[in-house]
Amino acid sequence: MHMRLQFRSPEKLVLVICFFWWPMVESQVSNPLPKPARALDATLQDYAYRAFIRPRTGIPFDGIVPPYLTGIKISAMRLRSGSLYRRGVETFKEFKLPVGLREQPYVERLVLVYQNLGNWSTTYYSLPGYIYLAPVLGLLAYNGSDLSASNLPELDLWASEEAITIKFGKVSPIPVGSVAKCAWFDLNGQVNFTKLLSGNVCSTTEQGHFSIVAESAVPPVPVPPAPPESAPPKHTPTTRKNNEARIWGIIGSVTGGTALLVLLALFILWAWRYNKRKRMRELERAADAGEALRMTRIGSMRAPFALATRTMPNFESDFGA
Ligand SMILES: *[C@@H]1O[C@H](CO)[C@@H](O)[C@H](O)[C@H]1NC(C)=O
Ligand SMILES: *[C@@H]1O[C@H](CO)[C@@H](O)[C@H](O)[C@H]1NC(C)=O
Ligand SMILES: *[C@@H]1O[C@H](CO)[C@@H](O)[C@H](O)[C@H]1NC(C)=O
Numbered sequence: 001m002h003m004r005l006q007f008r009s010p011e012k013l014v015l016v017i018c019f020f021w022w023p024m025v026e027s028q029v030s031n032p033l034p035k036p037a038r039a040l041d042a043t044l045q046d047y048a049y050r051a052f053i054r055p056r057t058g059i060p061f062d063g064i065v066p067p068y069l070t071g072i073k074i075s076a077m078r079l080r081s082g083s084l085y086r087r088g089v090e091t092f093k094e095f096k097l098p099v100g101l102r103e104q105p106y107v108e109r110l111v112l113v114y115q116n117l118g119n120w121s122t123t124y125y126s127l128p129g130y131i132y133l134a135p136v137l138g139l140l141a142y143n144g145s146d147l148s149a150s151n152l153p154e155l156d157l158w159a160s161e162e163a164i165t166i167k168f169g170k171v172s173p174i175p176v177g178s179v180a181k182c183a184w185f186d187l188n189g190q191v192n193f194t195k196l197l198s199g200n201v202c203s204t205t206e207q208g209h210f211s212i213v214a215e216s217a218v219p220p221v222p223v224p225p226a227p228p229e230s231a232p233p234k235h236t237p238t239t240r241k242n243n244e245a246r247i248w249g250i251i252g253s254v255t256g257g258t259a260l261l262v263l264l265a266l267f268i269l270w271a272w273r274y275n276k277r278k279r280m281r282e283l284e285r286a287a288d289a290g291e292a293l294r295m296t297r298i299g300s301m302r303a304p305f306a307l308a309t310r311t312m313p314n315f316e317s318d319f320g321a
Helices: 002-007 010-029 036-049 081-087 118-124 237-297 299-320
Strands: 060-063 073-080 089-092 095-097 101-104 109-116 130-132 137-143 156-159 164-167 180-185 191-194 201-204 208-215
Touching (some): 036 073, 036 109, 073 081, 073 089, 081 101, 089 109, 201 208
Antiparallel strands (some): 180 208
16 A cells, blocks of 8 residues: 555656755765866966976977866966066967066076866856856966976966067957956956957956956856866876776766666656556456446446447548558
8 A cells, every 4th residue: 555655656756766866976076176266277287287398498388188178278388587577478379478577486487377268168267247258268377497396386477567468369259239358367266357459359467367258148147156077176196096086986976876766767667567557457357346247237238338449440540541
């Protein structure tokens, strides 16, 4: 009796199971890193430095990002800080570095790490109420003395004479009725908007992340924080193994959970069908008993029914022709 009550609506049971299962998956997936964008900076610094196999000063070296960050481009350039200050850099990807750049604390050699976040821009730099017309580009300065270092803090870098300019390659068309602006995210994630210079050029006096944005036509919808799955683990040599293990753990638990759910659903469906068949058999038995009873009472009623069912196939074949 009790079993039948439960199995009569298998969908509900599956939902209930999902409900109880989900928090377990969720709690494993969600990454407690407070600032995914900062963790990404650390990861990209590490991978950008690996591009220096035979380091030469003043030459950009393109790095390779780990597969789970496919879509992001990185590059690194090593410079003597004295020469950066006196000569600047004519072009480093989209950036033009003027003379007069200074860093704090002073280092003899520094490395500029370039990031193009591509299709990951909104994941790491969500800006509710705005749409990106160009990818988010980053420029960050690090101590360049030890090229095998990871988890380096950024140096303070600022332009003491002219501004750094960023010439974005491809800019999406501005939505009708909107105005394009430059967006600059400092290292604390604070965003500032400045005027766009000549269509696709922004300027800055500091390092950080930059893009061109426009207010989106639709009113801003509260956007949930960046999907936890994509929050990158902080990849430093000491934690890389742990993170890999954790990622596999997550994948394993999700796959296992899904398989278990499917099995459960199948079992429930089977039990429900079995139950239904049993009930049908009971009903049939009851009906047979009832019919037997009726037959004894009104004996001739059976003939017309039998006739009706026999004529049905003719009907159907008429439609089919
Ligand atoms: C970005 O594109 C790459 C393929 O080019 C894909 O593997 C990756 O998942 C995409 N990232 C996002 C956040 O959509
Ligand atoms: C830069 O790195 C070198 C080598 O690791 C270290 O000796 C130096 O103190 C660092 N400079 C600063 C300002 O942190
Ligand atoms: C950026 O914006 C904040 C407020 O949103 C402001 O306090 C700060 O001075 C701005 N910084 C620059 C460099 O414009």
